[in-house]
Amino acid sequence: TYLNAKGVILRAFDQFRVKSCIDFKPRDTEEYYLSFKNLAGCWSYVGRVDPNGQNVSISVDCDRIGEVEHLILHALGFHHEELRYDRDDYVQIEFDNVIAGLVIFVSKNLSSTHDVAYDYLSVMHSDKNALSNGNGSTIITKDPKFQDVIGQRVEMSSRDAEELNLLYKCGKFYNTNNSYY
Incomplete structure (x- = not known):
């Protein structure tokens, strides 16, 4: 429902506030802003691409805090984790299954x-069956214990927060102990 989605979006904003220097406020007269809508599906453009209201689509299928964080991170410039230059050291893409x-x-x-280590636990990592044609998994982790972990949408990981803070030159860094250093 709309109220549930609005609550999840506000809780996601809180996570950005706690884990980074990123803060959100209601739009005033800003030319660039995020416009949260239900436009069939869960999607966001990568980076700041659209003045006068950049759409972020939050449908009932994606009104979970980790999913909303994922979409906001796209809008803040993040691609999927498995699109890194060093991904072949961590995952194998099964192109025949795409x-x-x-x-x-x-x-x-x-x-x-930003020199942050590859993160199987990233909220930006796609799951093992992303874009699958039905013939099997598309992403195989080199470390098998992470095969069923990739694609989590619970919350941004500590490495996600670390990279966000580096990208936006925040003065504080979030670590796995929930403390700042």
């Missing part, structure tokens, strides 16, 4: 790293 015509969406070298 839906025909969508292979471009698993091309690497799109995502920046």
